[in-house]
Amino acid sequence: MEDLLEVKNLSFFYGADQALKDVTLPIRKNSITSLIGPSGCGKTTLLRCFNRMHDLYPKNRYAGEILMAGRNILSDGVDVLKLRNAMGMVFQKPTPFPMSVFDNVAYGLRLKSVRNMSALREKVEKALRQAAVWDEVKDRLHRNAAGLSGGQQQRLVIARTLAVEPKVILFDESTSALDPISAKKIEELMAELKKEVTIVAVTHNMQQAARISDYTALMYLGSLVEFDETGVIFTKPKHKMTEDYVTGRFG
Amino acid sequence: MDHLKSRKLKNLVAMTLATLCAAAGLALLFVILYDVLVEGLGALKLRLFTQDPAPPNLADAGGLRGAFLGQGLLTLVAAAVGVPAGVMGGTFLAEYGRNSRICRLISALSDMAVSIPSIVIGAFAYAVLVKPMGGFNGWAGAAALAIIILPIILRTTEEMLNIVPWELREAAFALGAPQHKVIIGIVWRSAKSGLFTGALLAIARVAGETAPLLFTSFNSNFFKLNLSEAVPSITVSIYQYAASPYESWTEMAWAAAFVVTVFVLLLNLVGRAALKFKKVG
Numbered sequence A: 001m002e003d004l005l006e007v008k009n010l011s012f013f014y015g016a017d018q019a020l021k022d023v024t025l026p027i028r029k030n031s032i033t034s035l036i037g038p039s040g041c042g043k044t045t046l047l048r049c050f051n052r053m054h055d056l057y058p059k060n061r062y063a064g065e066i067l068m069a070g071r072n073i074l075s076d077g078v079d080v081l082k083l084r085n086a087m088g089m090v091f092q093k094p095t096p097f098p099m100s101v102f103d104n105v106a107y108g109l110r111l112k113s114v115r116n117m118s119a120l121r122e123k124v125e126k127a128l129r130q131a132a133v134w135d136e137v138k139d140r141l142h143r144n145a146a147g148l149s150g151g152q153q154q155r156l157v158i159a160r161t162l163a164v165e166p167k168v169i170l171f172d173e174s175t176s177a178l179d180p181i182s183a184k185k186i187e188e189l190m191a192e193l194k195k196e197v198t199i200v201a202v203t204h205n206m207q208q209a210a211r212i213s214d215y216t217a218l219m220y221l222g223s224l225v226e227f228d229e230t231g232v233i234f235t236k237p238k239h240k241m242t243e244d245y246v247t248g249r250f251g
Numbered sequence B: 001m002d003h004l005k006s007r008k009l010k011n012l013v014a015m016t017l018a019t020l021c022a023a024a025g026l027a028l029l030f031v032i033l034y035d036v037l038v039e040g041l042g043a044l045k046l047r048l049f050t051q052d053p054a055p056p057n058l059a060d061a062g063g064l065r066g067a068f069l070g071q072g073l074l075t076l077v078a079a080a081v082g083v084p085a086g087v088m089g090g091t092f093l094a095e096y097g098r099n100s101r102i103c104r105l106i107s108a109l110s111d112m113a114v115s116i117p118s119i120v121i122g123a124f125a126y127a128v129l130v131k132p133m134g135g136f137n138g139w140a141g142a143a144a145l146a147i148i149i150l151p152i153i154l155r156t157t158e159e160m161l162n163i164v165p166w167e168l169r170e171a172a173f174a175l176g177a178p179q180h181k182v183i184i185g186i187v188w189r190s191a192k193s194g195l196f197t198g199a200l201l202a203i204a205r206v207a208g209e210t211a212p213l214l215f216t217s218f219n220s221n222f223f224k225l226n227l228s229e230a231v232p233s234i235t236v237s238i239y240q241y242a243a244s245p246y247e248s249w250t251e252m253a254w255a256a257a258f259v260v261t262v263f264v265l266l267l268n269l270v271g272r273a274a275l276k277f278k279k280v281g
Helices: A043-050 A080-086 A101-111 A117-130 A134-140 A150-163 A180-193 A206-212 A230-235 A240-246 B002-043 B065-096 B101-114 B118-130 B138-162 B166-174 B179-190 B192-207 B234-243 B247-279
Strands: A003-014 A017-028 A032-036 A060-068 A087-090 A168-172 A198-202 A215-220 A223-229
Touching: A003 A043, A017 A043, A017 A198, A017 A215, A032 A043, A032 A206, A043 A060, A043 A168, A043 A198, A043 A215, A080 A087, A087 A150, A087 B166, A101 A117, A101 A150, A117 A134, A117 A150, A134 A150, A150 A168, A150 A180, A180 A198, A180 A206, A206 A230, A215 A230, A215 A240, A223 A230, A223 A240, A230 A240, B002 B247, B065 B101, B065 B138, B065 B179, B065 B192, B065 B234, B101 B138, B118 B138, B138 B192, B166 B179, B179 B192, B192 B247, B234 B247
Parallel strands: A017 A223, A032 A198, A032 A215, A087 A168, A168 A198
Antiparallel strands: A003 A017, A003 A060, A215 A223
């Protein structure tokens, strides 16, 4: 499978603290890559490099490269706002904006200056259908999104991300705050979505990584321990540490 | 068992003392309200709002219509300057300068500014805006009120914006929104009922002020709303009428005090109600 992104010798620093050490791995197009590892191993830090969320805070520094179509997205010349349009992100807790369901999904489109109402309506419906939440919200598009359940809110957020047609969606433990049924719906949705987008997901839940992902990367203390197809990682890993971690003997 | 008994006894003593203190405070408040209500309501007449001041002890004549309007105008001008400036300043503290040393200093200084006696601010406005301009003027009065409003709004804005969760901002940034759009479209929007309440409470705080106006816009008996001259003020009128020996004036002071009290009370209630309806809608 083709590589959409190539992380090459990536290091990351929060001030003087190095949080990522020389990480190199490919992100394959139209696949789900899970980042696993114990708390503080740097998986969320790595995820937030892809959309340069770290740029929001002072004293953060990248070293190394993340290549997309041959271009380093970490270089200074990159338009971060455009980059974030291509790299959607879904957080741990649902983050509906304080506005109607419709306006939530239209938010990113309006940022891109889509003003035509019929075009907006069409794209909002398409995104909500893609996120498998259309049937539940179609009668309440103009009510406040805060009234939806947690699982519905999370799918709404996914719809909001999908509406701007990103190349990649980054999931940061996006099912861990949801009940099992809602979490299962999100997992099914992710499997469906990889036909159109590439997914990178941070998860604490190893069963989930094994269930949903095509590739898995195990991280420890800021370094990449092992990256391979998920089946290999969970059945015949090359490193002893990986075997210990996925079997629950360490972590 | 004895141990348990002594704990229960201590609890009873502490609770009784706390309740008594609360009751004493509330009782005083109600005595004041009762006084204002009884004296004020009895003296309240329509001419208070429709007539200009009359000489003392003139039967059935005289009102303070100019003073109500003048006070309203001063408060309005003060709010028009102080509220936007405070909201912008608080936004800077919460969004752009979060955790920087200078912002923490500004926050601390604002907290201090909130507790400066308002008469000191009046004296300051007198030195800067009355003396150089050669006389009492409405601009100085409005400026004094705006100076009182500013730090209150600044701090409430900062606090209201600080309780908006960070993830919400990050979610908007993650969609490619620039910072000013995140602030206006997401952060202000999330905090809007809190900002509204803060503004109303700050306005309520200055609407009944007398001290900062005594040295600045002072008072006027003429129905004239020119901010470059002394401006009629209801609170200063109350102060003057209440201290006068004439019965018709002290009665009018009660009536005016009643109106101001009810207005400030209503403003407070509306402000607090707005905060309650936060989650709905």
